[in-house]
Each structure stands twice: as structure tokens, then as C-alpha cells.
Amino acid sequence: MSVPVRTVCGVQEQLGFDAMPKRLIKVTPSRLGVWADCRRRFRMTYVDRPTPPRGGPWAHSTMGAVVHNALKGLFDLPPDRRTPETAAKLVAAHWKDDGFADQAQAGQFRERAAGWVHDYVKDTDVTEDPVGLERWVSAPVGTIVAEGRVDRIDQRGDELVIVDYKTGKHALTTDDARGSQALALYVLAARRTLRRPCTKVELHHLPTGTVASWEHTEESLGRHLSRAEESADEFQLAIDTAKAGGDPEVLFPPNPGRQCGWCDFRRSCADGQAAGPALDPWAMLSP
Known part of the structure; x- marks a missing residue:
């Protein structure tokens, strides 16, 4: 294996591995959030392959995704078509019933989401094209x-x-x-x-x-940035140590708590199941 060198004042010096550039760690807000929330969930999400089975859809996540898609669809239209009424119709066009108790509940929240988007467009200048x-x-x-x-x-x-x-x-x-x-x-x-x-x-x-x-x-x-770098160093060290033969249960301990009620990997985590009952998929909707 060749050893990297550098030239200083015309003289070549061998560099030790400590002097080599540090590998950059890819970081997303989702990764950081999961690492802070529960390290076992981090392992199941980003490290374990195959990924353990996830739970079903959540109604509040479905609703959020529909609103995002409707607003994206609105800005894809010419400015003169970006009306509150069109925005509300886009909610209906993108709607899914995933995670709701039944069609009646889904219909109630579909109308609520359409009202949110309608009022948002009515009260916001949407004529400028986003970057x-x-x-x-x-x-x-x-x-x-x-x-x-x-x-x-x-x-x-x-x-x-x-x-x-x-x-x-x-x-x-x-x-x-x-x-x-x-x-x-x-x-x-x-x-x-x-x-x-x-x-x-x-x-x-x-x-x-x-x-x-x-x-x-x-x-x-x-x-x-400093906090993100610190977390990235922690989770990358845990990943590398696990790949080298370290104990995943020690490197990625669970963090049992009320959040276990809506964890996607609850079925694969005895500690999470013992922390409390599972929530219904629609439990996190606004009253």
C-alpha cells in the first residue's frame, strides 16, 4: 500500500494515516433526530439489513404528506391558477385514507386539510415562483x-x-x-x-x-453545525464498531418511553412493548 506524501518547501514528506483527511459523514435531519430519540431505532432504520418490518401508516403522517403534495402541486401551476379553491381541490386529488379509523374519519380530516390549504393560499402571496x-x-x-x-x-x-x-x-x-x-x-x-x-x-x-x-x-x-458533527461522530463510530464485531445491543441501546407507543419498529422491540401500550394509528391527529 502506498503511503501518501506532501511537499513542503520542495521536500517530500511521508504522511501518517492520522494526517489523512477525515471521511465526511452524511447527515440528514432525520438521521440526527432518530439518533437523539432512540439508538436502537437508529440501528433498525439505518444499519440492520434486511430492515426489520415496520408498522402500518399513521393518519397524521398521511395528512401531512397530502398537504405538502397539494402545495407543491399548486406552485407547479401558473401563478394565475394558484387560487384557494384550486389548492383545496388538490388536497382532494392527493388524498389517501391510510391510517384513519374509517372513511368517515378520513373524510372529516380531508375537509379540515382542504380548509387549511385554502386559507393558507388566501392569506399568502403565492404569485412568486419558488427557487x-x-x-x-x-x-x-x-x-x-x-x-x-x-x-x-x-x-x-x-x-x-x-x-x-x-x-x-x-x-x-x-x-x-x-x-x-x-x-x-x-x-x-x-x-x-x-x-x-x-x-x-x-x-x-x-x-x-x-x-x-x-x-x-x-x-x-x-x-x-457543531452539535450535528458531534452526533455524526457518535453514530458513525457506533456503526463502524458494530461492523468490526461490536455488540449492537451495547452500541445501540434502546430508550424506552412514551414514544414507543408510535414507534414503527415496536413489534421488533420487547423493551418498547414493555414501555406502554401501542397507540392507534389515528391517535396523533388534532382533536
Whole structure:
């Protein structure tokens, strides 16, 4: 095996392996979130092959996906066709009943989602074409490759703005936008992928029609990056150690708690089953 060399003042020196560039670790918000939530679930999601069987669909996830698809479909239309009525019809066009108790419940929430999207389009300027819709961004930053799919990227003036749609139960605040590691990573990846300035992030909460925004500084982005790098180092070390023969049960311990009630891998995890009862697939819908 050849040993890498470098030239310093015309003299070649051999480099030890410690001097070789560190391998960049691919990081998505989803990976970071699962690692923080439960390391056994991380293993089952990203390491185990074949992947253990997952549970069925969740109604709140179905609803969120429909809203995202309807808004993407709306922006694919010419500006003069982006009306509240069209947006509501797109919800019906993309609708699925997956995870709902029955057709009656699904119909109730279909109408609710259509109302959210209708009102959002009525109260929002949707005439400008976004720079990106469901846009995948990926870029090396620090010791990681930050990547992910952004709901929407707007161009406002000379800068990009990261827009994330939310359909959960609770209204969001400035603290949610400021503290979102996902949005910070999207900023870092988007500014390098699209080669334009980007510091602002927005959470658009459709059920309440509110927008929570935050303007990042280089310092705040640096803090998010440092935390992402630390987590990436941890999970990559666990993965590499497992591949070298380490005990997966030690490297990827469970984190039993109320979240086990809606874990996709509950059927394959005795600790999760013992933590509490399973939730119905529609249990996380708004009342």
C-alpha cells in the first residue's frame, strides 16, 4: 500500500494515516433526530439489513404528506391558477385514507386539510415562483455532508429563505424556528448548493395560519453545525464498531418511553412493548 506524501518547501514528506483527511459523514435531519430519540431505532432504520418490518401508516403522517403534495402541486401551476379553491381541490386529488379509523374519519380530516390549504393560499402571496420545491440540497460543511429535502426555498431580494410546512397539533414559536437543527442544516446546504446567501428560516403552521421565523447568524449556524458533527461522530463510530464485531445491543441501546407507543419498529422491540401500550394509528391527529 502506498503511503501518501506532501511537499513542503520542495521536500517530500511521508504522511501518517492520522494526517489523512477525515471521511465526511452524511447527515440528514432525520438521521440526527432518530439518533437523539432512540439508538436502537437508529440501528433498525439505518444499519440492520434486511430492515426489520415496520408498522402500518399513521393518519397524521398521511395528512401531512397530502398537504405538502397539494402545495407543491399548486406552485407547479401558473401563478394565475394558484387560487384557494384550486389548492383545496388538490388536497382532494392527493388524498389517501391510510391510517384513519374509517372513511368517515378520513373524510372529516380531508375537509379540515382542504380548509387549511385554502386559507393558507388566501392569506399568502403565492404569485412568486419558488427557487425550489421539495428540493434536495447537499453540501460538505465542516466534517459532515449536510443534506435533506426542503419543502420550499424562496428568493426574497438577494437572499434565499427556507420554508418548512407544519401540520401538527400545536402552534409554533420563534424559539422553534431558532432551535430547529433541521432548518439550520438546510441553510448550510442550500447556500452552498445554490450559491446564494441564506440565513432566514420559516415554519409555516397551516392549522393556525401562523409563521414562526428566525434570522440565523454565522455563530448560531456554527452551534447547530457543531452539535450535528458531534452526533455524526457518535453514530458513525457506533456503526463502524458494530461492523468490526461490536455488540449492537451495547452500541445501540434502546430508550424506552412514551414514544414507543408510535414507534414503527415496536413489534421488533420487547423493551418498547414493555414501555406502554401501542397507540392507534389515528391517535396523533388534532382533536
